[in-house]
Amino acid sequence: MSAMTDESTMEDEAADVLGCEAMGQPSSYETLVEENRRLKALLHRQESQLRLLEQERLKQGRHVPPPSAHFPPCASTASPPVPSPSASSSSSSPSTPLPLPPVHSLSSSEISRYSRQLLVSRFGVTGQRNLLSSSVLVVGAGGLGSAVLLYLAGAGVGRLGIVDGDRVEASNLHRQVIHGDSQVGTNKAVSASSRVRDLNGGLRVSVLEEDVGYGNVASVLAGWDLVVDASDNPLTRYVLNDACWLAGEGGGEGGGEGGGQGGGRRRRRQPTALVSAAALGLEGQVTVFDYEPLGASGGGGKGGREGGGKAQRGPCYRCLYPKPLAAASQSCNESGVLGPVPGIIGCVQAMEVLKLLADSPALPPLSSRLLLYDGTSSTSPFLSLALPPSSLPACPLCSGQLTTLAECASWAAERNLRGPRLTCPSSLPPSLPPSLLPPEHDITCQAYASLLHAQTPHYLIDVRDPTQFAICSLPNAINIPLASLASSLPPSLPPSLPPPSSPSPEGGKEDGATTTSPFPSLPSLPPRDAPIYVICRRGVMSQKATRMLLEGGWQRVWNVRGGLVQWREEVDGQFPMY
Template structure:
């Protein structure tokens, strides 16, 4: 990570991203009057917002408040990239969705909320998985990108596509009680690779689905992201280009990290295989002949096991909080971190079969690969994790 205590190589003010639209209607003047009387925004700034096209990657935790406040601010066109559907567990933090939206696509649900808030906003849906084959084409139609994704492969993709097209983007990240937010613009300053030149080892950083997130943290970081978007569009204030804000919700404290462009970094000349770059490999259970069991097979194994039978052990590699919500009968909790650090290896016998499981199969696959490297030969994992178990075996158990 290239950091510095100076930012004198960065411009104090960036030019406005967008030219002003022609005019506001009387209804728009009334709606945006509190903006219009701010000298730094005024009529010209509001006309720039009206003419702006902003793409939001993800209508989830960060995308929810960002989309709502961008719409409320009067951004003329909002694009939404999301191929996921609304689940009940999303509603704790993804405030753009409601109970009636469960099962709907997130993009369509967000569009309807935006239309209810501000019918003048044009909403464009991209209900696809963002990847190297479509990112440049999608990004080309927008002035600014907001990245609210929760995986490193997509973050590097967004960074590189934005750099190739010369576009700025606002980045946010959240986990548990911690948040980060910054602006990256390769044409004027650092990009995401200057902050994170190398992706962390696969599985070393839990996702929100694995580690949890305080719901209100999404609003705290998402609102800062919108604040930066408004400044970039209108050309006012000092942006977070070259700075990362780090927020601790438990301590209610903000600190700032300066980031500078790495002069020795290789230029970005094209898109790549980002899952390979981030070390994301297919789960062992996803390939023919790989050491995995289905939920139905595991249920049969558990049913056939006699009291005192030591033929196999079912190891739950999730976190204690997850285990407390829902568990598979007979599973023993040994969290992934303790195994990958080597601390718990002595607790895992080599002379019997081990069946690992997590929530969806990703973490148990990582642990399986590690144990194989350590010489374990009698190890499998549950394909699809406890979610598959709930769907196929115990549908009355809660899904989280």
């Protein structure tokens, strides 16, 4: 039934009711209540029809691809279907995604919705048409992805792809503001898609509930105009960089599609650039890798990658990091992050996407430059640095040492790069060094709990940094950070501590009670013949510390296997974890 038919029916039925009352026909209170309910139901139906008409007008003048234009049907969601003669009812194959055709003109609703950014002279109508004609794939729906997705959805990107295999946790919510308490336990990509569809009902959204790796990245990236790296681990960053670069080297077939239409935008089958960022602690960085101006090849050839076009490409991630840095393996789970930092960096990423898609000389992107953010600075928090040129000999990708994704995957495997969710607090690290400690110097959390219950005198050394130690610790633990321990191990002049105290049988503090440590605030090491147990957050640093003590001449030393994470799992489920 059409909206016009519903409107006429409602008006006729309302007139019948009003006419009965005007003619003085008897009407009981119950009858009036029933008529009121019926009119409200009719009003709700018409409002629903009006919303559908509004969405249909939003799509006037352009073809709407099927919801599953890229990802498989089981992993794709979209806004409610809008009745349209141009909309296809069948899904295309994931290997042959349908690009969004150029938008030639803006509808009245689009002009009203996006009017404030249309008034920006450097963006204007052409920039908005390009935006509505474009598709952007965002890998990661966490802290960075939250800001990116919300602002791209609000700006009117034609289609958004959201890729994330992780689930929302309560510890995410201080920075991943696209999610809420009710989404805890939900896949992040699914949760984010619900929010962006609510923000912009005319948006096309595709969802992939899995991580990106070398095995699936080629199919995941195919057909998208732009890729945003909002991930939180070095492996995914290398995967996305390598795939975008090699896809460009492969030619980007179909580069001339759409030339001269809708403002002269040149359509491609492969991503035009990779907007990459990272945020940790109080710092962040943003840049654009593998950038080639959309007009570089004039809309023909193989996407401008040949005949001089290659020289116009910006550097890639490997140009900046030809070898993985140890600092790049850190994550928010270990080093922490203040919530606004990924929000700031994600907003800059979204801005770079708008500049790239607008394809305007008046909006140059951050290609060949790295924008750094320092949250501790009150005068100049941002610093822009020039990046090295592409095709550096040190870059294994630009120099041609790596030519396939399989070769890139082998390179990453040899270096054991950290991938997504390998540091989840609910699980132990996947691979602990098997021969780091002799078995007789390893003790389980349950065995250590029995030792506490028996009130056996001993020393417990916690080798976490002071910031983490202040969050939570076991009773009577001595905080000697691993770095400080390494500098305190000369075999000469071994220091000593007061006799160790016996912990309470419960192994914890009473509510509201404060345990006073008998040890000095800057403790030295226990005597060499004292029993020492070493603990940390997950049992990795404590293994190193135990080995250092053994090699330094302390023989009665044991590592508490699995650290505080395992303590919570095996002994005390109420022990705070971060």
